[in-house]
Amino acid sequence: MATYKELLAKKQELDAEIENARQVEAQYALNQIRETIATFGFTPEDVFGVRRKGKAPNRAPQFRNPETGETWGGRGPHPRWLKGKDPEEFRIKS
Template identity: 70%
Template sequence: MARKHDLDAEIEQARKAEAEVALSNIRETIAAFGFTPDEVFGARRKSRGAGNSAAPRFRHPETGETWGGRGPRPRWLKGKDPEQFRVGQA
């Protein structure tokens, strides 16, 4: 078991040394060609709902839940007139 532990430690050291060499090569290549992070890793995608959600148009007075008027009507609005929950209504 002690020998196995020693071998595992040697393997881990060798892996780290190889990783350092590989990372050094990658950094040199990036610097030599002037790659940007988007070119190396690909452009970041927006998460599915980020940036395109509607501003809240309706708010539940008790819970504060909101709905932008898109997608399925929330449970708290089913069977009710949504105008009574409109945000900014005086």
């Protein structure tokens, strides 16, 4: 039966072999991908799809705390300063 140190040495050798094989196969796959893209003229959007837009654009503030000037756009949870109060009292008049 192999000793602990012998097994660790074998493991290190296998880990190195695995990494080398991964690099060789990854490079081969990348070359195939590049060749296919060049052959068919794919664009980044073809390959990766169209990126979705990030967060929704900032909305103009709809409500203002007269004491602090803090504003709220009207979406999401109510701010603490508005809890238990009628939001219409704090609506910003346009």
